[in-house]
Amino acid sequence: MTRAILEVRNLAKAFGAFQVLEDVAFQVQKGEIVGLLGPNGSGKSTLLNIISGFIAPDKGTVMLDGRDVTSVPTFRIVNEGLARTFQLPIMPQKMSVLEVAMAADTTMHGVLPTLFRGAGFCKAERDTRERAMQLLDELLLTRVMHLPASAISGGQKKLLGIVCALMARPRLLMLDEPTAGVHPNLRQDIVRALHRLNDQGMTLVIVEHDMHFIREACNRCIVLDQGHIVASCKPEELASNERVVQAYLGASVEEARAQIMQKEVA
Amino acid sequence: MYDFLIFTVTIAGIYAIMALGLNVLAGYSGLLNFGHIAFAGIGAYATGIAHARGWPVLVGIPLGMIAAMILGVAMARMGRRLAADYWGIATLAVAEILRTVALNEDALTGGANGIAGIPGLFESMPGQWGQFYFTVLVLALVVLIAILSVRLGDGRFGRALRLMREQPALAACMGYDLLKLKTHALMCGGAITALAGSLYAHYFNFAGTEFMLAAETFVLWTMVMIGGIGRTGGVILGVVLVQAVYAFVPFLRDMLGFGSDVAGALRLGLIGTLLLLCLMWRREGLLPEKLRNPA
Amino acid sequence: MLQFLVDALLRTADLALITLGLSMLYGLIKFPNIAHVQYAMCGAFLAYALNSIGLPLVVALVLASVLTGVLTLGVQLLVFDRLLKSGPAIAMIGSLAVSMVLVACVLGLAGSFPHMFSMPYTEPLVFGGARISKTQLWFVATTVVLLALFVLLLFHTQIGRAMRALACNPALADASGLNARRITNGVTLISGMLAGLGGSMLALSTGAHVNLGYDLLLPVFAAAILGGLGNPLGAVAGALLIALTETTVTNINFGPLFGEYLLFLPVSYISAASFLILLLALLFKPYGLFDREVRRV
DSSP: OOOOSEEEEEEEEEETTEEEEEEEEEEEOTTOEEEEEOOTTSSHHHHHHHHTTSSOOSEEEEEETTEEOTTOOHHHHGGGTEEEOOSSOOOOSSSBHHHHHHHTOOOOOOHHHHHHTOHHHHHHHHHHHHHHHHHHHHTTOGGGTTSBGGGSOHHHHHHHHHHHHHHTOOSEEEEESTTTTSOHHHHHHHHHHHHHHHHTTOEEEEEOOOHHHHHHHOSEEEEEETTEEEEEEOGGGTTTOHHHHHHHHSSOHHHHHHHHHHHHHO | OHHHHHHHHHHHHHHHHHHHHHIIIIIISOOOOTTTHHHHHHHHHHHHHHHHTTSOGGGHHHHHHHHHHHHHHHHHHTTTTOOHHHHHHHHHHHHHHHHHHHHHOHHHHOGGGOEEOOOOTTTTSOTTHHHHHHHHHHHHHHHHHHHHHHHHHHSHHHHHHHHHHHOHHHHHHHTOOHHHHHHHHHHHHHHHHHHHHHHHHHHHTEEOGGGGOHHHHHHHHHHHHHHOTTOHHHHHHHHHHHHHHHHHHHHHHHHHOOOHHHHHHHHHHHHHHHHHHHHHHOTTOSSOOOOOOOO | OHHHHHHHHHHHHHHHHHHHHHHHHHHHHOSOOTTHHHHHHHHHHHHHHHHHTTOOHHHHHHHHHHHHHHHHHHHIIIIIHHHHTTOHHHHHHHHHHHHHHHHHHHHHHHOSSOBOOOOOOOOOEEETTEEEOHHHHHHHHHHHHHHHHHHHHHHHSHHHHHHHHHHHOHHHHHHTTOOHHHHHHHHHHHHHHHHHHHHHHHHHHHOBOTTHHHHHHHHHHHHHHHHOTTOHHHHHHHHHHHHHHHHHHHHSOOHHHHTOSOOOOOTTHHHHHHHHHHHHHHHHOTTTTTTOSOOOO
16 A cells, blocks of 8 residues: 555644544545535634644644654645645735745745846746746636736635645645635636646645535545544545535434425425 | 035945845835844944954954844844734844943943044045045945845845735745744845944944934834835935935024024934824835836 | 832832833733833923923923823824724834924923923931932822822723723723723823823933933833733833842842952943843743733734
8 A cells, every 4th residue: 555645643633622623534645636525613724724734733643745744834844745725815915926926936045146146046036937927827817917916806816825835846735715716617727727736646635615616626525524524435425425414414314305305395 | 515415425325225234124024123223333343343453444344244144143033923013122122232232341342432543444545535435435335235135125035025024924834934034134134234334433433332322223214114115216215315304404503503402303303204204194105115027 | 228129119110100001001002102101201391391380390290291191192093093004013113203203392392401300409318228309209109109099990990990801802892882992092191191290200300301211111111011011010010120120230249259349230231131121021921921911912
C-alpha cells in the first residue's frame, strides 16, 4: 500500500467546553479528489485550520507524505507541499490582482540582486510574472488582472485565492468552499480546472456544501457531523447512507422520505 | 542667501535620506516605528565615536549602519505579538532609553556635551568648495537611494512587505515568515537612516543627543505621511514641504520680529496642523501610493 | 527611609490622576492617545493663567480642569472620532499631530520658560526625618480623595456600572440600551478633567512648562499598561509601581556591589527606568500585571 499523502490520526480539539472535533482520523491517497462535507457546525473549518497549521490540535497528529506536520506553523506548511484557500478571502487594496498572484511566489533573492537588478533577478521576476499570468488565465481572471485586488467580486477573489495557492506548486491543495458565491457558469470552469490539476498529479481536498459540485468533482466523500467522521464513501452513495442523511436532516432515510412524501401529498 | 540655500538644501537632503529609510518601514511594511531617530543617532554617534577614538573617521559610516541593523533585528524580535500601535510605543521607549544612555555615558558619547570636532568630508578643499561638494554628495545619495527605494518597493521583497502590511494572514498563508520580513525591513530602513545620521555628524561636525529627541522622529513621520506614504516621490515631496516650512519661519521671524519661542511654536504648529489636515482629508498623503504594474 | 516613601508617594500622586484618565478612556476608545499627556500640560497652563489673573488657587484649579475636560471632548469629537474610522494606527499618528499643535500653541503663547505659581512660601513639614511641603501634602490628599470618589463612582453607581459594561463589551452594552455615545463622551470629559487637574497640581511644584506633557508620556503609559489598560485601580497601582521604581533606582546605593563606598545611578537614569519598565511590560505582560478584561495590545 502506498503511503497516503495526508493522514490524520486521533485529532481532537475543544474550544473551552465545546468539543469541536473528536477522534477524527482519515487518509487521503495521492491523486484523489476528496470532498469534505458536513452540516454547519460539524467542525469542517476547524479541521481545515488544524491541518493547515492555523490552530494546534489538543490531541492527534497530522502527517503529510509521512512527515509529522502537526506543530508546523502556517507559513512553513507551504514548504511541506500543502496549500489552502479561504472561504472569504480578503484581498489587499493597494495591490493589483497580478501583483498578489506574483507575491504568492515566495522565493526571495538577496539584497544586492534586488537593488541592482542582476540578470538572475530579472529572469526570476519574468518567470514569476509569466506563471502568474498563466494561472490567472486558467482561472479566468485575465480581464481583471490590473484592478486592485480588493475591487474584484467575491467569486473572483476566491479564484485569486486558488491562483495564489497554486503558485506555491503544492502537492496537496485544500479548498474551503470554492464555489460558494461564485457564478454558476463559473462553477463548471472551476470543476474543469480542478480536474485538469488532478490529471497533472495534484491531490485535492475540497470542503463544500454544493452537492452538484461534489458529484461532479470528487471521487470520494468524507462526512463530518458534530466533530466526528460519520461516513467515507463515493458521492453517489451519499443519499442512501443512513448516517449522512441523519446528519443533515436529523432523521433516518425512511423517515425523511416519509416526511417528504407527506409534504408532497398535502 | 547662497549660504542659506546651500544649508537648507543639504539639510533637506539628509532628512530625505532618513525619511526614505522610514518609508521602507512605515510605507512599505506598515511598521509604526516611533523610535526611528535612534537609527540616525546611532549613525551620528558611530562617526563621532570613531573620531573620538582616533580611528579613520569614515569607518564610522559602515560601523553605524551595522549597529543600526543590529538594533533593527532587536526591534523586530521585540513583542512579536504586539499590535502595531503598541509596538510603536515600545520603539519610542527604546529610542528614549538609548538617548538617556547617550546622555549619561560620558566616557563613550561625551554625555550632554556630545562629541565635537568631527571633520567634514571635504575639508581639504579650498574655500567654499568643500561645502559645495558635500551638498552634491548628499543630493547624489538622495537620488541613488530614491532609485533603490523604488526598485525595492517594486520588486518581490517590496511586494512581500506590502502584502504583509495589508493582509498579514494571507502573507503567512502563502508561506512568508513575517518575522523575517519585518527584521529585513528594519535592517534596511535602519541602515539607510544610519547613513544619514553619519552625514549629519560630518555636516555639523558634532554628534549630540538633541538629534535623538523623539520630536525628530515625529518630523520624519510628518514628512512621510504628508507627502505620500509608501511612494518614494511622495516622501521626497513631503521632505520638501516640511523643509520649506522650516526654512520659511526664520524669514517670517526676521520680517515680523517675533522671538525664537514663537518661531519654534510656529514651526511645530504648522507641521502639526499640516499632518492633522492630511490625516483628516488626505489620509494617504498628497501623492498617494499608486497601483504598481509589475514589469 | 521615610523620605524615600514620601518621594514615592509624591511621584505616584503626580502620575495617578493622569494615568487613571488614560486608562479609563483607553477602555472605550482603544488606541494609545499620545496627546493625553498634553492635556495635562494644557491644564497646568490654564490653571496658571487663571490664577495669575486673580482667581483664587482652588477655583483656578477646578476651572482649569473643567476647561481641559471640554478641550479633550472637543478634540475627541472633532478629530479622533473621525480618524478612528481608519483604524487605531492612524488615530495614534493623529494624536501625535494633536500633541504637536497643543505644544505649539502653548509654546507660542507662553514661551518656553517654566511659569511658577505665585504661592506663599511655607515651612515644609518635617516628620521622622522626611520633609514634605504643605502644597505637596495637599496635592497627595486631594489625589487620594479624588481617587476614592472615582472608585465609588465606578463601582457603586449606575453610571459607573454603565461605563464598565461599555468598556467590557460595547456591542452588548449598546444592545441592552446603554447610550454608548453619551457614556463615551462622559468618560472623555472626565478623563480630560482628571488629566487637567493632575497636570495643574503637578505644576504647583514644578511650574507650568512646555515639556510637562512630554516628560510624563512614557511614565504614564508605563503605569497604564502595567496596571492593565481599562482597569482603573490597576492604573493607580501601576502609577505606584512606576513611582516606587523610579525612587528606588536612584536611591539605592550600588556602592557595595562594586566595592565602593557610594555609587548612585545618575538622576537622569530615572526616566530610563520607567522606559525600561514600559518596554518590559509591553514585551512580557502587555495585558498588565493584573491581567483583566480589555484585550487588545
